[in-house]
Amino acid sequence: MPIYNAPVKDIQFVLHDLLKVSEQDIAGYADLDREFTGAVIEEAGKIATDVLAPLNQIGDTEGCVLENGIVRTPTGFKAAFDQVRAGGWTSMDCDEVYGGQGLPYLMSMAALEPSVSANMAFNMYQGLTHGAYSAINVHGTDAQKQKYLPKMVTCEWTGTMNLTEPHCGTDLGLMRTKAVPNGDGSYKISGQKIFISAGDHDMADNIIHLVLAKIPGGPEGIKGVSLFIVPKIRINEDGSLGERNGVSVGKIEEKMGIHGNATCVMNYDEAEGVLLGEEHKGMRAMFVMMNEARLGVGLQGYAQAEAAYQNAVFYANDRLQGRAVTGAENPDGPADPLIVHPDIRRNLMDQKSFVEGARAFTMWGANLIDRAHKNQDAEADGLISLMTPVIKGFLTDKGFENAVAAQQVYGGHGYIEEWGMSQFARDARIAMIYEGANGVQALDLVGRKLAQDGGKHVMAFFEMVKTFIKENDGNEAFKADFLEPLKAASKDLQAAGMYFMQNGMKNPNNALAGSYDFMHMMGHVCLGLMWARMGKAAMEALEAGASDTAFYETKIATGRYYMARQLPATAMHLARINTGAETVMALDADQF
Numbered sequence: 001m002p003i004y005n006a007p008v009k010d011i012q013f014v015l016h017d018l019l020k021v022s023e024q025d026i027a028g029y030a031d032l033d034r035e036f037t038g039a040v041i042e043e044a045g046k047i048a049t050d051v052l053a054p055l056n057q058i059g060d061t062e063g064c065v066l067e068n069g070i071v072r073t074p075t076g077f078k079a080a081f082d083q084v085r086a087g088g089w090t091s092m093d094c095d096e097v098y099g100g101q102g103l104p105y106l107m108s109m110a111a112l113e114p115s116v117s118a119n120m121a122f123n124m125y126q127g128l129t130h131g132a133y134s135a136i137n138v139h140g141t142d143a144q145k146q147k148y149l150p151k152m153v154t155c156e157w158t159g160t161m162n163l164t165e166p167h168c169g170t171d172l173g174l175m176r177t178k179a180v181p182n183g184d185g186s187y188k189i190s191g192q193k194i195f196i197s198a199g200d201h202d203m204a205d206n207i208i209h210l211v212l213a214k215i216p217g218g219p220e221g222i223k224g225v226s227l228f229i230v231p232k233i234r235i236n237e238d239g240s241l242g243e244r245n246g247v248s249v250g251k252i253e254e255k256m257g258i259h260g261n262a263t264c265v266m267n268y269d270e271a272e273g274v275l276l277g278e279e280h281k282g283m284r285a286m287f288v289m290m291n292e293a294r295l296g297v298g299l300q301g302y303a304q305a306e307a308a309y310q311n312a313v314f315y316a317n318d319r320l321q322g323r324a325v326t327g328a329e330n331p332d333g334p335a336d337p338l339i340v341h342p343d344i345r346r347n348l349m350d351q352k353s354f355v356e357g358a359r360a361f362t363m364w365g366a367n368l369i370d371r372a373h374k375n376q377d378a379e380a381d382g383l384i385s386l387m388t389p390v391i392k393g394f395l396t397d398k399g400f401e402n403a404v405a406a407q408q409v410y411g412g413h414g415y416i417e418e419w420g421m422s423q424f425a426r427d428a429r430i431a432m433i434y435e436g437a438n439g440v441q442a443l444d445l446v447g448r449k450l451a452q453d454g455g456k457h458v459m460a461f462f463e464m465v466k467t468f469i470k471e472n473d474g475n476e477a478f479k480a481d482f483l484e485p486l487k488a489a490s491k492d493l494q495a496a497g498m499y500f501m502q503n504g505m506k507n508p509n510n511a512l513a514g515s516y517d518f519m520h521m522m523g524h525v526c527l528g529l530m531w532a533r534m535g536k537a538a539m540e541a542l543e544a545g546a547s548d549t550a551f552y553e554t555k556i557a558t559g560r561y562y563m564a565r566q567l568p569a570t571a572m573h574l575a576r577i578n579t580g581a582e583t584v585m586a587l588d589a590d591q592f
Contacts, residue, residue: 001054001057001420002053002056002057002307002311002419002420002421002423002424003053003310003311003314004048004049004053004114004117004118004307004310005045005049005310006041006042006044006045006046006048006049006113006114006117007306008038008041008042008045009548009551010356010359011041011110011113011359011363012034012037012038012041013534013537013551013555014110014359014360014363014534015032015037015106015110015363016034016037017534017537017538017540017541018360018363018364018530018533018534018537019106019363019364019367021037021106021367022034024367024371025375026104026367026370026371026374026375027104027374027375028102028103028104028370028374029104029370032104032107037107037110040107040110040111041110041111041114043087044089044111044112044114044115045114047083047084047087047089047114047115048114048115048117048118048119049114049118051080051083051084052080052115052118052119052122052123053118053119054076055074055075055076055077055080055119055122055260056118056119056120056121056122056260056420056423057420057423058074058075058076058260059073059074059077059119059121059122059259059260059261060121060257060259060260060423060427061259062074062075062259062260063252063259063260064201064252064259064260064261064262065252066200066249066251066252069248069249070200070202070249071199071200071201071202071249071252071262071264072201072202073201073202073203073260073262074259074260077122077203077260078202078203080122081122081125081126081155081203081204082203084115084126084155085154085155085156088101089111089115089126090126090129090130090153090154090155091153091154092107092108092111093105093107093108094130094133094149094153095137095149095153098137098145098149098150098153099150099153099154100153104370104374105366105369105370105373106363106366106367106369106370108366109295109296109299109362109363109366110363110366112127112296112299113299113303113306113359116299116300116303116304117303117304117306117307118307119260120258120300120303120304120427120428121257121258121259121260121261121427122260122261124197124198124258124261125155125158125198125201125203125204125261126155126158127293127296128158128159128160128161128197128198128293129152129155129157129158129159129198130159130292131159131161131288131289131290131292131293131296132152132159132160132161132208132210132289133149133152133153133159134288134289134292135161135210135227135276135285135286135288135289136148136149136152136208136210136229136276137149138285138288139227139276139277139284139285139288140229140276140277144229144274144276147235147239148208148229151205151206152208155204156204156205156206157204157205157206157207157208157231158198158201158203158204158206158207158208159207159208159209159210160196160197160198160199160207160208160209160210161196161210161286161289161290161293162193162196162209162210162211162212162230162266163193163212163286164193164194164195164196165177165191165192165193165194166192166194170436170437170440175191175212175213175214175225176191176214177189177190177191177192177193177211177212177213177214177268178190178191178213178214178215178216179213179214179215179226179228179273179275180215180216180270181215182272185274185275186272186273186274187213187215187228187272187273187274187275188270188271188272188273189211189213189228189230189246189268189270189271189272189273190268190269190270190271191213191268192250192265192266192267192268193211193265193266193268194253194265194266195253195263195434196209196263196264196265196266197258197261197262197263197434198261198262199249199262199263199264199265199266200232200249200262200264200266201262205233205241206231206232206233206235206241207231207232208229208230208231208232209229209230209231209232209247209266210227210228210229210230210276210286210289211227211228211229211230211268211273212225212226212227212228212282212283212286213225213226213228213273213282214226215279215280218279218280219280222283223280224280225280225282225283226275226277226278226279226280226281226282227275227276227277227281227282227283227285227286228273228274228275228276229273229274229275229276230245230247230268230271230272230273231245231247232244232245232247233245234272245271245272246268246269246270246271246272247266247267247268247269247271248266248267248269249264249265249266249267250264250265250266250267251264251265252264252265253265255430256426256429256430257423257425257426257427257428257429257430258426258427258430290435290436291388293435294388294389294391294392294435294436294441295362295365295366295369295388295391295392297392297396297431297434297435298358298362298365298391298392298394298395298396298431299362299395300396300399300428300431301358301395301396301397301398301399301400301428301431301432302354302355302358302359302362302395302398302399303399304399304400304403304424304427304428304431305351305354305355305358305398305399305400305402305403305406305424305428306355306359307424308351308402308403308406308407308421308424308425308428309348309351309352309355309402309406311406311419311420311421311424312347312348312351312405312406312407312409312410312421313339313348315338315409315410315413316337316338316339316344316348316409317337317338317339318337319337319338319410320333320334320335320336320337320338321335321336321337321338321341322335322336322341323335323336323340324336324340324341338409344409346565347405347408347409348409349558349561349565350402350405350565350566351402351405351406352558352561353531353558353559353561353562353565353566354398354399354402354527354562354566355402356534356555356558357527357530357531357534357562358395358398358399358527360527360530360531360533360534361387361391361395361526361527361530362391362395364530365384365387365388365391368380368381368383368384368387369384372384379457379460382452382453382456382457382460383457383460383461385449385452385457386445386449386450386452386457386458386461387526389436389441389442389444389445389449389519390441390445390519390522390523390526392435392436392438392441393438393441393442393445393519393523394519394520394522394523394524394526395523396428396431396432396438397432397438397520398523399428399431400425400428400429400431400432403421403424403425403428404425406421406424407421407422407424407425438516438519439515439516441519442515442516442518442519443512443515445515445518445519445522446500446511446512446514446515446518446519447511447512447515450497450500458497462490462493462494464529465486465490465525465529466490468486468529468532468533469483469486469487469490472532472536475539478535478536478539481535481559481560481563481564482531482532482535482536482559482560482563483532485528485563485564485567485568486525486528486529486532486563486567488567488568488570488571489521489524489525489528489567489568489570490525490528492521492525492570492571492573492574493518493521493522493525493570493574495574496514496517496518496521496573496574496577496578497518499514499577499578500514500518500577503580507580507581509580509581509584509585510580510581512581513580513581513584513585514576514577514580517573517574517576517577518573518577520569520573521569521570521573521574521577524566524567524569524570524573525567525570527562527566527567528562528563528567531558531559531562531563532559532563534555534559535555535556535559535560537555538552538553538555538556538559539552539556
């Protein structure tokens with residue numbers, strides 16, 4: 001069985017050495033001292049290691065089963081879900097008015113990572129509920145909030161999002177699901193939705209579906225889409241559960257990974273629902289859920305890579321294979337462990353430097369969300385809007401890549417299911433697809449986010465990088481190892497943006513053909529900035545006399561590796577972007 005231990009010290013490093021959370025002027029942050037955050041993350045780690053991780057392979061092998069119209073989750077899932085709910089882990093950043101704990105979103109994300117690493121499929125049940133909670137909390141009426149949110153905060157009722165239909169995914173304007181008014185403020189919802197994660201299960205008393213549908217007579221396309229609250233079981237006036245609504249599961253999808261999560265075909269047969277938000281403004285309400293989900297999916301990308309990396313390190317130290325070229329390092333044994341070999345070290349350093357940089361990037365993003373929401377900070381809101389497709393797209397691409405790299409350390413054993421490495425790769429794969437496939441994230445970044453508010457936010461990011469470099473160029477060693485690589489990568493990113501400005505207007509394909517490379521380039525620069533900041537923080541800790549010198553020295557060495565071996569990829573991406581669209585669009589459709 002694979003191992004997993006929550007990286008508590010690494011999470012604490014991001015919160016306190018990098019972000020210095022308790023010193024920030026955001027409501028609730030002053031309470032986030034090291035003792036408090038450490039206790040929370042330590043406990044989250046225990047549940048992840050002791051309760052959730054042992055169920056990961058069980059969920060993978062058993063999957064979910066549809067019996068008499070009800071989905072049965074894998075052995076142990078319901079008991080674990082009850083334990084997670086009882087511990088208050090579903091309510092950390094939810095509004096206290098509805099029974100939540102009112103903690104900052106950043107703290108919720110920090111505590112979320114261990115459970116995602118330990119059992120991604122399991123975590124999705126509560127994760128989707130949180131997204132549905134947020135959509136109702138932002139766009140619901142007071143009556144709707146009082147009716148649904150207290151039970152959703154505790155996950156006594158769970159939630160879903162229903163967008164995709166058999167004939168439309170990204171282009172939701174093509175949807176056919178209808179919402180016919182009943183005349184009393186409710187609607188009859190009819191249609192079919194597919195790929196609905198946690199669409200049905202046996203772990204909650206009710207499931208609150210958020211369903212996109214079109215009201216007859218509304219505008220064509222995406223402008224005619226509305227969002228509806230459709231409970232699995234109707235709710236009586238007194239809050240008790242009534243009759244089954246016209247909602248049923250057509251089947252459970254058989255898929256590559258996340259077998260422990262029920263991905264359902266949902267059939268709506270004149271199901272009773274109520275409007276959430278305004279008529280024909282459904283995407284506005286749904287995007288509250290989707291934007292939150294995209295940050296969570298970015299976390300999934302690196303969290304699966306973290307779990308896979310931990311196992312790869314264990315195996316590399318345990319498996320004896322060959323001798324070190326510089327001389328035997330295990331002279332009393334028949335061979336040396338794998339970890340003596342430079343290519344294994346390269347592989348593990350690729351993984352380690354990615355995961356730790358990605359964690360910092362994601363937590364910084366969560367910090368920006370808190371600043372935007374709690375402080376009404378428009379600049380933070382614009383910056384996280386710019387970063388969201390990068391967090392989602394880059395981190396999930398690289399998360400899958402690194403899960404595969406961890407599998408590679410095992411050689412043939414990595415391909416055998418009993419070792420569990422296959423599951424990390426298979427589970428990580430979906431993160432590149434759902435909540436907006438990564439190609440769409442790249443198009444969103446280049447086609448919308450770069451020009452948002454006149455390019456204000458991307459220019460603010462460039463200025464942030466420039467200012468950090470300028471303020472820290474007095475230390476020659478730090479400058480050579482961290483600042484010069486960051487400066488070069490930032491210049492590559494700016495050159496790519498300039499290419500789009502000069503060539504994208506006359507031929508938009510010149511920009512869109514380079515959008516995927518730009519997303520990865522920007523991801524590398526963001527991780528480069530995070531590593532430069534972490535390198536500085538680690539050096540300052542050592543200068544202040546930190547007792548755990550090995551921890552901080554390891555941080556610096558890992559950061560140097562990323563800056564030297566990963567960050568130069570921006571030059572390759574720039575070279576590709578500069579070729580424009582000609583080679584990309586050279587073939588006619590019938591030539592493929």
